[in-house]
Amino acid sequence: MKYKAIIFDLDGVICHTDQYHYQAWKALTERLHIPFDETINNRLRGVSRMQSLNIILEKSKKQYTALEKEAFAEGKNKIYRNLLAGMTPDDLSDEVRKTLKALKSKGLKLAIGSSSKNTPIILHQIGLGDFFDAVSDGNNITNSKPDPEVFLKASAMLKLAPQECLVVEDAVVGIEAASRGGFFSAAIGDAQTCKSATYVLHHFGDLLNI
The missing domain is CATH 3.40.50.1000 (HAD superfamily/HAD-like)
Structure with missing residues (x-):
């Protein structure tokens, strides 16, 4: 080489942690009543958490403040980190x-x-x-x-x-x-x-x- x-x-x-990301985003979107599926999830590959959130919020009928968005992203991350705790070698x-x-x-x-x-x-x-x-x-x-x-x-x-x-x-x-x-x-x-x-x-x- x-x-x-x-x-x-x-x-x-x-x-592969895709399933954990999906589960965490799904939990958030259900709480916010925003449509979320595998097609949207695939758009999140390789981008940051806040960029991912902005993509998800494209489907929202509401407008959110920067502070609200930060809270949503942190909430998703807490769910995700709890799921990661189950990973092993x-x-x-x-x-x-x-x-x-x-x-x-x-x-x-x-x-x-x-x-x-x-x-x-x-x-x-x-x-x-x-x-x-x-x-x-x-x-x-x-x-x-x-x-x-x-x-x-x-x-x-x-x-x-x-x-x-x-x-x-x-x-x-x-x-x-x-x-x-x-x-x-x-x-x-x-x-x-x-x-x-x-x-x-x-x-x-x-x-x-x-």
Whole structure:
């Protein structure tokens, strides 16, 4: 592999927390009497909590203040964090675990580049709290994807230039962010149709063949 590091999105790439996000947003929208389904949920992939809330509120007949929106977002996050408490290392697939170890054994630096502020909790729950060489997440960025900030900060933590890093993403906005930041990218899951991706992964383990 010609790269010195790989930067992974977390949700949908390393592990899958989509069902928890969906359940938490569903609980909020039912309380607010706002329509919410999988189609709307798919629009929330890779974007920040407040951006997600604004997308959801497009279906609302009411207008809410900034303070009300902050309260809604925090309420959703409390539900989500309670659901995350049930995650265990079993939520990390054998394929992902073995591939990460194999990549590290090759001397590659591994990092996380996620918009989620819950990244530290998730990594701890799945047994990867101290595994990655750098973690850039929603706690240290101001701009969400498709802005490349989260990946640029990850590469800076690794002391590497963007062109020395490969970004692995399952969201189109994530691939767009990688492209804007000058990174090479590998698309998996929903991002496979993104034409700006450098590579397409059908399985996580395909990283070993790049």
